[in-house]
Amino acid sequence: MNEERYAYRVRQTLNHGLQDIPQSASRRLEAARHLALSKQKQDSSELVVGTGSALALLKAGHPMPLLKQVLPIIALLLGMWISFYWHSLEYVTQIEEVDSALLTDDLPPEAFLDNDFFEWLLDDSPED
Amino acid sequence: MKESTLASPRQLSNFLESVERRAFKQAMFAVHDEEAALDIVQDAMLKLAEKYGDRPEEEFPMLFQRILQNTIRDFYRRSKVRSMWTTLLSAFSSDDDESDPLETLAADEDDNGPRTPESLLLQTQTLNVIEEEIKKLPARQREAFLMRYWEDMDVAETAAAMGCSEGSVKTHCSRATHALATALSGRGIKL
Numbered sequence: 062m063n064e065e066r067y068a069y070r071v072r073q074t075l076n077h078g079l080q081d082i083p084q085s086a087s088r089r090l091e092a093a094r095h096l097a098l099s100k101q102k103q104d105s106s107e108l109v110v111g112t113g114s115a116l117a118l119l120k121a122g123h124p125m126p127l128l129k130q131v132l133p134i135i136a137l138l139l140g141m142w143i144s145f146y147w148h149s150l151e152y153v154t155q156i157e158e159v160d161s162a163l164l165t166d167d168l169p170p171e172a173f174l175d176n177d178f179f180e181w182l183l184d185d186s187p188e189d
Numbered sequence: 190m191k192e193s194t195l196a197s198p199r200q201l202s203n204f205l206e207s208v209e210r211r212a213f214k215q216a217m218f219a220v221h222d223e224e225a226a227l228d229i230v231q232d233a234m235l236k237l238a239e240k241y242g243d244r245p246e247e248e249f250p251m252l253f254q255r256i257l258q259n260t261i262r263d264f265y266r267r268s269k270v271r272s273m274w275t276t277l278l279s280a281f282s283s284d285d286d287e288s289d290p291l292e293t294l295a296a297d298e299d300d301n302g303p304r305t306p307e308s309l310l311l312q313t314q315t316l317n318v319i320e321e322e323i324k325k326l327p328a329r330q331r332e333a334f335l336m337r338y339w340e341d342m343d344v345a346e347t348a349a350a351m352g353c354s355e356g357s358v359k360t361h362c363s364r365a366t367h368a369l370a371t372a373l374s375g376r377g378i379k380l
Contacts, residue, residue: 064366068338070380071319071369075339078316079210086227090209093231098202100235101242 196246204249205234208340212257215335218324219261229264233257254336254350315378322372326365329353333361334369 162168172178196204209230216226233256241252323331329351336347337358348355373380 064363065338067370067380068334068362068366071366072338074312074316074319074380075211075214075323077312078320079214081316082210082213083223086213086223087210089227090213090230093227093234094202094205094209096231097205097234097238098198101198101201101238102240103243 194245194247195243196249200246201238201242201249204246204253205237208250208253209234211335211339212253214320215257215339216261218320218331218335219328220264221324225264229257229260233260236260250340250342251346251350254340254342254347255352258332258350315380318373318376318378319369322369325372326368330361330365330368333358334365337362 162172212230212233213226216229217223220226220229233253236256237249237253241248244252323335326334332351333347336342336350337344342350344355344358347358351358370380
């Protein structure tokens with residue numbers, strides 16, 4: 062026996078039986094459906110789209126969906142700005158140290174043994 | 190992105206409309222009582238709408254079946270004694286397993302007027318016998334069979350709705366189909 066084919070024939074017969082459901086039962090099913098629809102849980106973010114206003118959102122008492130969307134973006138931008146600012150500070154500090162050492166003639170003896178340092182001086186002072 | 194997949198009231202309405210009659214029949218197969226079956230379907234619809242009304246439409250069949258079966262089980266638990274009496278009394282009523290399909294056909298004709306003779310007679314006889322035999326199936330086999338083949342859910346969805354493994358679903362379906370085939374052919378019905 063082909064199980065699926067047999068089940069399909071049972072299904073066809075059962076479907077015929079659906080037409081014989083009493084009118085009273087059909088009406089109750091319809092009423093139950095309308096009752097259920099009147100109590101359907103709605104996605105709160107639909108409210109945002111529907112009202113298009115943050116004020117209405119807050120008044121409705123559903124600020125969380127908007128915050129959830131906006132907070133990660135703000136956090137990302139803040140992180141990028143802090144990272145950029147910190148790298149700038151670090152770079153300026155390094156430059157300052159070298160410049161002040163050069164100006165005060167306070168370089169350690171090892172600096173004059175460092176070939177890279179001389180190359181850097183030559184590259185950085187083309188007028189010399 | 191998530192919003193676009195969530196079901197609208199119209200989608201929920203269409204879904205409920207498409208399943209309500211089968212759900213009613215399923216509940217009838219399980220509890221053998223029209224009023225109780227209607228209450229069960231109404232409860233299941235309400236639970237789906239109230240708790241899962243904002244879920245994607247594709248999840249409705251599995252969720253609804255899960256709720257429906259749980260509501261049927263709740264009904265059994267709440268009214269075990271009443272259910273026992275219903276079953277006992279239905280064994281003596283005229284609309285029971287032993288009823289003559291011809292009698293039911295006559296009743297149908299009284300309600301809806303006469304239909305085409307022989308094919309409809311056979312169809313009604315077959316339907317009555319199939320419904321009787323489905324009622325007799327063990328609950329889990331009946332659930333699996335109806336979800337899989339009447340609700341057109343795949344094995345994974347049926348397993349999720351029943352809270353069992355896919356292997357169990359296949360076993361239940363296979364046993365149910367064979368039991369139905371044996372019972373129907375024993376009563377002279379070939380599909």
